[in-house]
Amino acid sequence: MAFFRTVLFLILIISPTGLPQIALAQNGTIHTGEGTSTARSQQDAAIANKIRDIIRELDGYEDVTVQVRSGIVTLRGTTLELSQAEKLDDLVGRVEGVVAIENEVTMSTDVAKRLTPLVERVQTRFWQTIAFLPLLGVAAVAFAIVLWIGFFIARRRQPWDRIAPNAFIAEILRAVIRIASIVAATVVALDILGATALLSTILGAAGIIGLAIGFAVRDTVENFIASVLLSIRQPFAPNDAIEINGDEGKVIRLTSRATILLSFDGNHIRIPNATVFKARIVNYTRNPERRFAFDMGVAYGTDLAEARALAEKTLEGLPFVLAHPVVSVWTTELGGSDIGLRLTAWIDQRETGLLVARSEAIRQVLIAFEAAGIEMPEPTYRLLTTDLDAATEVEAKSAAAEILAETEVQDVAATLEQDLETIVTGEREAKQDEDLLRADAAKE
Incomplete structure (x- = not known):
């Protein structure tokens, strides 16, 4: 008996896979491995059934077959998408007892099979759309109601006209209300449809588009912002005489893009608001008192004190010259x-024209100097051949005094400025809606 056991043991060592598995019990009996093989087959069958149950619940794996041998899973067949075949590795690998996976599934090229899912999807979406129409109608009604409320509030004149400093800012507030109502209506409609996640995508796309448009129309945006600031600051009013970077004229209007002037030659000057906002602005009208100045020359040997006193007295005697600020005369060179x-000298430019006042003042001082015998030489040489006797000189001074006494001060009304103001007023009345300036606005 011991010899027989030794022979069997040697056979198992030499060829362990060539004979059925044999187990030696402690009591000396020998058992074959047929039970172990049966258990493995049952386990493989269980794995195969479990995998089949899984892929049976998924779409697109109807043509896939499963074979399991010693824990090694072999997949064969076709799918409509290559990605579906690749997902099988992950699905099968999660099943307990799987040792290895041989994925031989390929993508199907059958035209009928590939078109069938498309037709089914179209039909499914069509019926889903039909079923979705009542909800879509409710969302559309909600969108219209919210939008109507927002636009109704924006159309009201109050409180926007009271809150805003001018009509332009009030219109901007109304535009903001309209945009906010559109966004609110969109949010309500998407919430009813259960698609609020789509709102972030829409806003993101709108932001990118807005940024691109902003770079494309940067100058226009800059002018618009400048017009808002100018309409708030009101550095000038309609009909003001101003100078902007060397351009002089009367202000016609301030639009959302440019400031329009009427030059003293009668031409329109359109200056972009971005330039106006950054420019040096001289407003000649804001202060009603305005000074005019001119130069005159007297000969060497003239009593300068007497000439200055006579010039000051002459200017002070003009009816259109203001007493304060006082007249000033000084030597320059x-x-x-x-x-x-x-x-x-100073004038009230609301009643007196600057140019005509200056012209009349020059004429009056010139007459006064000639009457007083104050010589104003020309840059030339003159040859005197005879001397005037005393009687002739007295006679000449007497005649000059008579001329001075008979000379009346001419009219210096601000006719040019009034004519320009009439033109500006007419143009402002023709286009009242486009003006951002108000006469009653606070001035900076």
Whole structure:
């Protein structure tokens, strides 16, 4: 008996896979491995059934077959998408007892099979759309109601006209209300449809588009922002005489893009608001008192104190010259043939024209100097051949005094400025809606 056991043991060592599995019990009996093989087959069958149950619940794996041998799973067949075949590795690998996977599934090229899912999807979506129509109608009604409420509030004149400093800012507030109502209506409609996640995508796309448009129309946006700031600050009013970067004229209007002036030659000057906002602005009208100045020259040897006093007295005696600020006359330079004097005086430009006042002042001072015998030499040489006797000189002074006494001050009304104001007023009345300036607005 011991010899027989030794022979069997040697056979198992030499060829362990060539004979059925044999187990030696402690009591000396020998058992074959047929029970172990049966258990493995049952386990493989269980794995195969479990995998079949899984892929049976998924779409697209109807043609896939499963074979399991010793824990090794072999998959064969076709799917409509290559990605579906690749997902099988992950699905099968999660099943307990799987040792390895041989995925031989390929993508189907059958036209009928590939078109069938498309037709089914179209039909499914069509019926889903039909079923969705009542909800879509409710969302559309909600969208219209919210939008109507927002636009109704935006159309009201109050409180926007009271809150905003001018009509332009009030219109901007109304535009903001309209945009907010559109966004609110969209959110409500998407919430009813259960598609609020789509809102972030829409807003993101709108932001990108807005950024691109902003770069494309940067100058226009800059002018628009400048018009908002100018309409709030109100650095000038309609009909003001101003100077912007060397351009002078009367203000016609301020639009959302440009400031329009009427030059003293009668031409329209359109200046972009971005330039106006950054430019040096001289407003000649804001202060009603305005100074005019001119230069005159007297000969060497003239009593400068007497000449200054006479010039000041002459200017102060003009009816259109203001008493305050006072008239000023001073010496400016010593020229080649004369001594220069600068004469200044102030007028109320609401009643007096600057240019005509300056012209009349020059004429009156010139007459006064000639009557007083104050010489205003020309830059030329003159040859005197005879001397005037005393009687002739007295007679000449008497005649000059008579001329001075008979000379009346001419009219210096601001006719040019009034004519320009009439033109500006007419143009403003023709296009009232496009003006951002208000006469009653606060001035900076």
